[in-house]
Amino acid sequence: MRQSYLEAYKGGEGELVEKKSRFIATVRPVKSEAEAAAFIEEMRKKYWNASHNCTAFCVGRNNELTRCSDDGEPGGTAGRPMLDVLLGEGIHNVCVVVTRYFGGTLLGTGGLVRAYSGAVKEGLKNSIVLDKRPGREAAVTCDYNGLGKLQYIAGQMKLPVLDIQYTDIVAARLMLPEADVDAFVKKVTEATNGKAVIELLGTPYYADNDGELLIFEE
Structure with a gap:
């Protein structure tokens, strides 16, 4: 018996500010690694002057392909927490880029994890996710x-x-x-x-x- 699953249908954008650092999450539906890579490159060009463009994506009805990147942030503080939000929400065929503009104050490991996770959640709130x-x-x-x-x-x-x-x-x-x-x-x-x-x-x-x-x- 086939199973229902959640899938990104239309992307959205969300933002939060933490100690003057801006975190802008952009969500986009993707069906392949190539689509995800193209979207990530598009965001890097759009936000070329940002401090970081961290990424995470899940492709496939059973998450056959997952990837994430900290893009220069301390290891495990950005990409993995972002991916964990997508996996935790059970959303498939989706890519998210969180762009950070550094505000001058270090957030620490816990602060970065909360900020990047929170930004993804804000982006998902403004996206359309379908129960297929x-x-x-x-x-x-x-x-x-x-x-x-x-x-x-x-x-x-x-x-x-x-x-x-x-x-x-x-x-x-x-x-x-x-x-x-x-x-x-x-x-x-x-x-x-x-x-x-x-x-x-x-x-x-x-x-x-x-x-x-x-x-x-x-």
């Missing part, structure tokens, strides 16, 4: 007597209706959570006395983006 769920698209055809029953079941199970066509019969397409396919088929079959025809189609992932249904063919 494994789904199954279903096409259902039934007569008009079965329509109300189908609508009731869809509402009861909170299933998104992708499309519905009315001709001499009713033809609807719905998105089902993968784990609920058997239950849906059983309910519709029983409610329509086997008259509804159910065809199971693709197996995309889907997500709710503030009320907008997004479908991802993977």
